[in-house]
Amino acid sequence: MKKQKRMLAMCLAAAVAVSMAVSACSGDTASSATASGAASGTASGTAATNADRETVNIRFAQYGNSVDDVAGMENDPVKKAIEEAVNITLEYDTGTEGFDDRMQNELFTGGAADLFPTWGESEKISSWVEDGLVVNLSEIVNADPDRYPTLYKIFNSDEYKMYNELYTGDPDSAYAIYGISAYAEPSFSGVPVYNSAILEEVNGGKVPATVDEFIDYTEACAKAGYVGWWPRNDKLTNWQQIDMTIARPQGTTIMPPTGDAWNGFVLSGELGTDSEKWTLATVSDESKEVVRQLHEMYEAGALDSGIGVKSDFDDAYAEFGAGNLASADFGFGYPSQFKDFYNNPWLASNPDGQLSDLTLGTALTEDGNYAKTYSTGTWVGSHYFIPTSCENPDRVLDLVEFVASTEGQDLLHNTENYVYRDDQGADYWNAATAPYGYGDGRCKYVWFSYMFSGTEYEVNFADNDWWEAVSNPIDNSEHWATESDQAAIEYARGVVSEFRDEVNVTLPTYYNMISLSSDAEEIRTKLTNTTNEYLSQMLGGQLDIDESWDDYVAAYEQDGAAELEQMVNDAIATARETYGE
Amino acid sequence: MKRNRSKKPSIGRRTMLGRLGFNFYDVFIYGFCILFALVCVYPMWYVFVASVTPYEEYIKGGLMLWPRGGVDFQYYIAIFSTKSFLNSLWISVSKTVLATVLSVLVTSTMAYAVSKTHVRGMKVINALVVFNLFFTGGLIPQYMLYQDLGLLRSYWVMVIPGALNITYFVIMRNYFTYSVPKELEEAARLDGCTDVGLFFRIVMPVSKAMVAAVTLFIAVINWNDYYNYMMFIGNKTELQPFAWILRRMLVDQSMMNTVRNGAASLGLQTPPPMALRMATIICAMVPILCVYPFLQKYFTSGITLGAVKE
Numbered sequence: 001m002k003k004q005k006r007m008l009a010m011c012l013a014a015a016v017a018v019s020m021a022v023s024a025c026s027g028d029t030a031s032s033a034t035a036s037g038a039a040s041g042t043a044s045g046t047a048a049t050n051a052d053r054e055t056v057n058i059r060f061a062q063y064g065n066s067v068d069d070v071a072g073m074e075n076d077p078v079k080k081a082i083e084e085a086v087n088i089t090l091e092y093d094t095g096t097e098g099f100d101d102r103m104q105n106e107l108f109t110g111g112a113a114d115l116f117p118t119w120g121e122s123e124k125i126s127s128w129v130e131d132g133l134v135v136n137l138s139e140i141v142n143a144d145p146d147r148y149p150t151l152y153k154i155f156n157s158d159e160y161k162m163y164n165e166l167y168t169g170d171p172d173s174a175y176a177i178y179g180i181s182a183y184a185e186p187s188f189s190g191v192p193v194y195n196s197a198i199l200e201e202v203n204g205g206k207v208p209a210t211v212d213e214f215i216d217y218t219e220a221c222a223k224a225g226y227v228g229w230w231p232r233n234d235k236l237t238n239w240q241q242i243d244m245t246i247a248r249p250q251g252t253t254i255m256p257p258t259g260d261a262w263n264g265f266v267l268s269g270e271l272g273t274d275s276e277k278w279t280l281a282t283v284s285d286e287s288k289e290v291v292r293q294l295h296e297m298y299e300a301g302a303l304d305s306g307i308g309v310k311s312d313f314d315d316a317y318a319e320f321g322a323g324n325l326a327s328a329d330f331g332f333g334y335p336s337q338f339k340d341f342y343n344n345p346w347l348a349s350n351p352d353g354q355l356s357d358l359t360l361g362t363a364l365t366e367d368g369n370y371a372k373t374y375s376t377g378t379w380v381g382s383h384y385f386i387p388t389s390c391e392n393p394d395r396v397l398d399l400v401e402f403v404a405s406t407e408g409q410d411l412l413h414n415t416e417n418y419v420y421r422d423d424q425g426a427d428y429w430n431a432a433t434a435p436y437g438y439g440d441g442r443c444k445y446v447w448f449s450y451m452f453s454g455t456e457y458e459v460n461f462a463d464n465d466w467w468e469a470v471s472n473p474i475d476n477s478e479h480w481a482t483e484s485d486q487a488a489i490e491y492a493r494g495v496v497s498e499f500r501d502e503v504n505v506t507l508p509t510y511y512n513m514i515s516l517s518s519d520a521e522e523i524r525t526k527l528t529n530t531t532n533e534y535l536s537q538m539l540g541g542q543l544d545i546d547e548s549w550d551d552y553v554a555a556y557e558q559d560g561a562a563e564l565e566q567m568v569n570d571a572i573a574t575a576r577e578t579y580g581e
Numbered sequence: 582m583k584r585n586r587s588k589k590p591s592i593g594r595r596t597m598l599g600r601l602g603f604n605f606y607d608v609f610i611y612g613f614c615i616l617f618a619l620v621c622v623y624p625m626w627y628v629f630v631a632s633v634t635p636y637e638e639y640i641k642g643g644l645m646l647w648p649r650g651g652v653d654f655q656y657y658i659a660i661f662s663t664k665s666f667l668n669s670l671w672i673s674v675s676k677t678v679l680a681t682v683l684s685v686l687v688t689s690t691m692a693y694a695v696s697k698t699h700v701r702g703m704k705v706i707n708a709l710v711v712f713n714l715f716f717t718g719g720l721i722p723q724y725m726l727y728q729d730l731g732l733l734r735s736y737w738v739m740v741i742p743g744a745l746n747i748t749y750f751v752i753m754r755n756y757f758t759y760s761v762p763k764e765l766e767e768a769a770r771l772d773g774c775t776d777v778g779l780f781f782r783i784v785m786p787v788s789k790a791m792v793a794a795v796t797l798f799i800a801v802i803n804w805n806d807y808y809n810y811m812m813f814i815g816n817k818t819e820l821q822p823f824a825w826i827l828r829r830m831l832v833d834q835s836m837m838n839t840v841r842n843g844a845a846s847l848g849l850q851t852p853p854p855m856a857l858r859m860a861t862i863i864c865a866m867v868p869i870l871c872v873y874p875f876l877q878k879y880f881t882s883g884i885t886l887g888a889v890k891e
Contacts (some may be wrong), residue, residue: 017720068665068818096833098811105724105812111733314855318639348853349637437835437840 050087050402056392058399061093061103061113063216063382065446067435072435078445080410086399092436092447100222106132106350112387114396116495117450119193120380122515125167129175130383135386135393138164138174148397160272166513177400179381180467181454184475184506188333188373191496193341194359197441198226208357211249213367214433215297221326229303230316231329236308236441236536241329246293247362248371252286256531257524261514262569264527272508272580276442278572280565282531294539308536321349333373333503336477338492341484344476355487360495363503370502377513378471382456404405406462407568412445413458413476420479429480479577510579511572519566523560527541530555625866627847632656632859656860659844662819665818666826666840672736673823674868679805682741684799687744689792692753693780707754714747720812727813734843736812736820743803749795756785756791787878793879804869827865830858 049282067073073092076143083090090179093113095102100119106112107128118124128134138155145152154160161171163178193213199205202224218228229243243255257264259281264282269275281287304325310316312330319325331337338360348354363370384400386393402408406417414429415423429443436446449456457473464472516524534552539544603611630645638650660666694700695707717723724733732738761784769783785792807825814820829836837854845851 064833064835066839067816068663068821068836068839070818093816095811095815097828098808099815101720102812105720108721109724109728111728318855434842437833437838437842440838520808523700 007520016368017114018176018440020242023304029251032511045362050085050398053087053398055089056391056395057089057091057395058115059091059093059113060399060447061099061116062447062450063099063117063476064093064096065094065438065494067092067094069435072431074097076432076435077428078411079447079553082399082402082408084406085411086402088395088399107385107387107389110387110389112389114390114392115384115386115399117179117382120383122167124174126169129168129173130233133388135388135390136173136175136177136179136412137386137393137397138172140394140397141174142313148401151401152460153399154404154466157466159465162513163573166515174361176383176385177451178383178470179450179452180470181377182378182383182457182473183200183334183455184473185334185493186373186375186377186456186506187331187337188244188363188375188500188503188529189240189331190248190329190371190373190503191363192229192245192327192329192361193329193332193338194361195320195323195325196359196392198224199359199395202226202326207361207366209362211246211364214245215293215302218297218302218326219300227304227324228297228301229318229327230310230325231303231307232316233307233312234316235531237538239531239535241331242294244371244373245329245364247287247290249366249369250286250290251366251369252281252284252290254282254287254290254394254535256282256528257564258528260374261516261571262511264383265512265565265568267372267374271505272576275572276572276576278565278568280561282440282527283549283561284564288545291470291477291535291538292545295541295545298539299541303539308540315347327361328438332492333363333496333500335489335496339481342488343485345414354482355491361501362495372505373503374507376507376509378509378512379454384451388488392492400451403451404461406460409458409460412448413474414480415458415474415476416444418458418462418474422474422479423437426480441480441482442451442477444476445552508580509577510575513579514568514571515575516567516571520564520571523567526559527556527561527564532566584693623871627861628862631854632863634856636853636856639853645787655734655844656847656852656856657864658847659849659857660860660864662847663840663843665821666823668819669821669823669826670868672820672863673804676736676739676822677800680743681796681800683740683744683748684749684803685792685796688746688795688799689753689785689788690780691745692750693784694752695750696757700787708746710750711748714751732813734814734817739806739809739820739822739858742809743799743806746799746802749799753795754792756788760791762788784867790879793876797876800872801869823844823868827861832859880886 014170023378072078079090082088093116103112103116103118104124108114111180127135137151141148141151141155155174160178161176164174165171168175192208194207198221201221203217208217215231221228231245232238233241239255243369244254248256251266254265255264263276264280266281267276267278269277294303297308298305304310304316304319306315310319316328320328328341330341332341342355342358346358348459350357386396390396403412410416414424414553422466424443426443427439430439432444433439433444433446439444444456444458452459452461452470453473455473457475459469459473461469478489481489530552534543534548534555538545538548538552601661613672627645629641630648633652633654633656634645634648635650635653638648639645665843691710695710698704698707725784727733727738727742732741765783766779769779774782800858805824807822807828810820810822810825826836837857841851841854
């Protein structure tokens with residue numbers, strides 16, 4: 001017993017000694033950090049240019065890059081140029097899985113990166129502001145407009161203040177750099193691409209133009225031994241392609257209310273006026289007929305029987321590349337999507353293939369009507385924050401100011417005064433992109449790419465106000481595209497232009513400011529789950545459509561479909577009254 | 582008599598199986614087991630076959646029982662020409678060995694101490710430890726603790742926090758309580774053995790089977806663990822474990838691009854993503870599979886030890 005007590009006492013003493021040693025170490029770190037912060041504050045208060053300011057290290061975080069190639073990063077010419085221009089050392093931080101959680105944990109525990117992103121979730125912004133976790137950026141910028149001219153212009157634009165008000169209720173306090181996404185040209189779903197050889201064999205080369213023609217074609221393909229159609233949907237939860245290809249041209253939708261607030265609804269009345277009204281149509285009688293059509297296609301082998309199981313970009317790609325699939329649907333309302341599809345799966349599986357092997361179809365019609373894609377053309381991308389634990393927020397804003405400036409955008413996007421430079425090609429850019437997992441011939445930088453434009457395009461703040469710049473970004477990608485890529489894009493653009501304006505409907509910008517309550521979000525989640533459950537079983541034949549449709553409608557009513565419809569229309573009306581012209 | 586005669590086996594009617602000593606039930610059981618084993622093994626075999634099959638053959642799909650179009654190790658060459666793969670393999674091996682040794686040592690010594698319930702306070706310590714099996718502080722307190730301990734962004738965050746494995750602590754404690762003969766311990770004490778000597782020279786050797794099984798399980802946990810890296814290190818690529826690389830190969834396009842571009846720079850044909858994923862899965866499986874044969878003899882008896890209390 002005496003021995004055991006002695007051992008226990010020794011263990012306790014050892015534990016105390018270890019704890020003291022650890023706390024001594026962390027105490028050193030804390031005091032050195034404080035000293036560094038104080039030094040920076042003094043320097044920044046008196047200096048006029050970045051060169052005169054203290055050199056600090058800034059940790060910048062961005063989703064989805066790679067930092068494995070340490071040697072390559074050291075030789076990255078663009079990183080060096082940024083470091084030199086802002087007089088800082090840059091430390092890149094990245095990740096994919098768990099990245100958002102890590103960013104949040106670091107924020108809560110005082111160890112966040114100096115500039116870190118979220119995907120624009122409004123509830124995060126307001127709660128972080130309430131908890132005092134993120135820096136009020138406009139306070140720093142407005143106190144020194146000469147130091148931050150571009151940011152001053154951005155933060156004091158009416159539209160930026162509108163977002164401030166939406167997120168925090170205070171139009172004059174900006175706690176984030178808002179990244180707004182916009183494509184350089186309209187994008188929409190529901191355009192099939194056909195294997196030209198099968199199209200020739202089964203349909204004499206005639207491209208289906210109506211929903212009925214398309215269904216007949218896919219059924220004929222099935223009879224000829226091919227799989228008629230693969231709409232992108234590997235989990236039976238992504239109904240977008242089916243909806244846009246088959247349901248929308250028929251004036252209805254089978255989509256559940258998910259994603260954009262107006263998904264699952266059909267519009268009546270005039271957009272932008274008091275008469276606009278959105279009606280939930282997922283369980284309408286017209287939708288029932290569409291589901292019946294889909295089930296019949298499934299039974300006939302016209303719709304791929306692997307739907308819900310087969311993965312989109314591996315299995316389905318491989319099937320298409322191998323010539324087993326007659327048509328596939330992965331979007332294609334955007335020309336570069338078609339280019340990507342032509343490269344992989346087609347050329348990857350058929351190295352000697354040609355562009356004419358594929359035929360880009362048309363958006364289908366029914367009774368002369370096209371499917372309509374409603375979009376504001378812009379949507380919220382990532383937002384960047386500076387945590388209150390950051391020792392030098394003013395220096396971080398120097399970095400943001402540089403990135404926003406003409407010099408910074410030119411550096412990142414290979415331009416000179418926003419005009420593409422032909423003297424720096426892929427060879428130069430390879431050194432700046434390959435270390436981060438790219439090096440694929442692109443001539444633009446892969447860091448800071450989401451900071452202002454969620455679609456990674458160049459933005460011109462020098463000649464435009466904030467909203468004009470972010471909603472009309474500059475796409476330079478065609479300048480560095482290979483000849484083959486350019487040919488594919490041009491071909492797709494030519495085809496799409498024939499019906500693009502018929503399909504694409506631009507919503508008023510106040511649709512960006514629609515804010516649904518948590519109750520509405522809860523109903524949307526329930527309805528989406530209900531749709532996923534019923535639709536997948538009806539499509540596959542596990543549920544009889546006629547017998548089960550009433551149950552489906554009843555489930556929608558029970559889940560609060562009518563309340564949601566009211567909530568959505570109220571939210572749109574509020575946005576129209578508050579932010580409409 | 583009639584009944585007895587009818588039961589007597591007829592030599593003429595004996596089947597080949599009967600002559601070999603099998604009956605219908607044996608055949609069914611063996612058949613079922615073989616089928617089940619095939620169902621378990623085929624996915625692994627499929628992954629291996631896909632990793633050595635030229636892509637143009639792979640995408641033809643269908644059942645793949647063996648590599649079509651010859652065996653091609655180009656995907657493995659591409660993987661091992663990527664520097665981060667070799668480094669991560671070293672990190673995984675080293676942290677698995679260190680963390681497993683530490684975990685077995687800490688867990689077994691603690692379990693042995695707590696199994697001595699006659700020592701005052703051991704029941705309280707036991708309750709405090711087991712409490713953590715059901716309730717934890719959550720991620721943020723854990724993060725703050727590691728930060729204060731200076732473990733964040735360090736190699737040791739993948740080793741030290743797992744030193745006490747509570748699940749195996751409970752199993753070991755029960756084993757030491759119910760399955761190690763008290764007489765052995767008393768005899769050792771009479772011979773003058775110290776507490777530490779008793780544990781290492783008497784208790785551990787007689788618990789070899791259980792310890793081997795627990796070691797294997799803990800090693801597998803450590804080998805497959807990437808969560809600690811993902812949450813608490815995150816940005817130090819030189820500390821990436823192989824399980825994280827594998828995960829990234831599955832979900833991270835930039836990681837895939839790095840390997841593909843690396844292969845292209847070696848003059849290899851740019852490998853397709855799916856084939857690279859298959860090859861990476863095999864690379865992640867093989868090292869830990871190598872551990873099994875060494876522990877197999879203890880394994881079957883070890884996992885059932887302590888299941889029956891006497």
